[in-house]
Amino acid sequence: MYQLNDNYLKLPGSYLFSGIAKKVAAYQAEHPEKQIIRLGIGDVTQPLCPAVIDALHAAVDEMAKAETFHGYAPDLGYEFLRNAMAENDYKARGCQIAPDEIFISDGAKSDSANIQEIFDAGSRIAVCDPVYPVYVDSNVMAGRTGSYDEKTGIWSNVIYMPCTAENDFAPELPKETPDLIYLCFPNNPTGAAVKKDQLQMWVDYANKVNAVIIYDAAYEAYITQEDIPHSIYECEGARTCAIELRSFSKNAGFTGVRLGATVIPHDLKCKAACNGEKDVELHRLWARRHGTKYNGAPYIVQRAGEACYSPEGKAQIKEQVGNYMKNAAYILNGLGGAGYTVSGGKNSPYVWMKTPGEMTSWEFFDYLLDRANVVGTPGSGFGPSGEHYFRLTAFGSFENTVAAVDRIKAL
Numbered sequence: 001m002y003q004l005n006d007n008y009l010k011l012p013g014s015y016l017f018s019g020i021a022k023k024v025a026a027y028q029a030e031h032p033e034k035q036i037i038r039l040g041i042g043d044v045t046q047p048l049c050p051a052v053i054d055a056l057h058a059a060v061d062e063m064a065k066a067e068t069f070h071g072y073a074p075d076l077g078y079e080f081l082r083n084a085m086a087e088n089d090y091k092a093r094g095c096q097i098a099p100d101e102i103f104i105s106d107g108a109k110s111d112s113a114n115i116q117e118i119f120d121a122g123s124r125i126a127v128c129d130p131v132y133p134v135y136v137d138s139n140v141m142a143g144r145t146g147s148y149d150e151k152t153g154i155w156s157n158v159i160y161m162p163c164t165a166e167n168d169f170a171p172e173l174p175k176e177t178p179d180l181i182y183l184c185f186p187n188n189p190t191g192a193a194v195k196k197d198q199l200q201m202w203v204d205y206a207n208k209v210n211a212v213i214i215y216d217a218a219y220e221a222y223i224t225q226e227d228i229p230h231s232i233y234e235c236e237g238a239r240t241c242a243i244e245l246r247s248f249s250k251n252a253g254f255t256g257v258r259l260g261a262t263v264i265p266h267d268l269k270c271k272a273a274c275n276g277e278k279d280v281e282l283h284r285l286w287a288r289r290h291g292t293k294y295n296g297a298p299y300i301v302q303r304a305g306e307a308c309y310s311p312e313g314k315a316q317i318k319e320q321v322g323n324y325m326k327n328a329a330y331i332l333n334g335l336g337g338a339g340y341t342v343s344g345g346k347n348s349p350y351v352w353m354k355t356p357g358e359m360t361s362w363e364f365f366d367y368l369l370d371r372a373n374v375v376g377t378p379g380s381g382f383g384p385s386g387e388h389y390f391r392l393t394a395f396g397s398f399e400n401t402v403a404a405v406d407r408i409k410a411l
Helices: 016-030 050-063 079-093 108-118 133-141 196-209 282-293 299-307 311-337 361-372 398-410
Strands: 102-105 125-129 158-162 180-184 212-216 242-247 260-263 342-344 350-354 389-393
Touching (some): 016 361, 050 299, 079 102, 079 299, 102 108, 102 282, 108 133, 108 212, 108 260, 108 282, 125 133, 180 196, 196 212, 311 350, 311 398
Parallel strands (some): 125 180, 180 212, 212 242
Antiparallel strands (some): 102 260, 242 260, 342 350, 350 389
């Protein structure tokens, strides 16, 4: 008789955002007359910019002709997109990343979940707390996290790095030594960002203890301050210790189109002997995994990604990001002026607010949904240190953002 992967049975409940969707759907069914404003799941609302639409149409036309038709994409992705990323995301910022170190994929979420497959099952992971749930959940599925304590929300074999108001929501170096370190800046969910010298500290630490940093740069387009790095490869020594995840979802609105990339430098090597081999390139392992399990992002989508780096595409995307950041500023200033404790929203589309009084995150979720018909995300869903906090996103329209803030202020 077949047996299940018991690690899946360890996962508590449903995926955070699936659970929220079910709650909201149930409330809407009971109160069909209510106009609900959703500032919970980080999905974009503005349409794709004209440069991207033009590229999609042109690529679709190519697919209609035998001489320009494209089937399976190359394993790493099309060279035209990898060249554009290497030039604009890295070389322009003084980072030494070659096109063949960039693996095109269907999004950072998939890659952040799958990247753990190339590491030993006994690897200890360290995560910011609170943190994007996929980092932990994917390691639960791999059997790497130990047992779960429902009262504390803590996994026994995970190294938690609390991000609290006391440390400006930036993690401190862990007391236990990890093998894998997950970092996300600008951060989801807190919206916090770190300066270059702070990130350099992590790079130096990882090289010292022979750990690998998995760096999620999904929100780098929202950085407004000059001293905040857009890539971990702006730090000296990052090529020997860091993997970077990139996304087109939030910067270019590709949440429904799906496109991302993982960067693994050739200099990143396993220093321990593995199966008789030393200095194995992680690039080689990910390439093997990528070629085996993935058939590549569609040609038309990769052409759309390339258009993001055209002069027109850059200008249009910058305007879209600016509109979302206008929303973030309105939430931050509006709720802050009303007496709520809020942070983030300056280098990120997320505003992190403290729940009023002694309300738990889920109590505030229910209260806000019922009394203001506004949906956010309970902070406890991101980890133990997220309790008594709440995340609001800036991805709605400006009109809905203003209405949501006014409703919350009225409470």
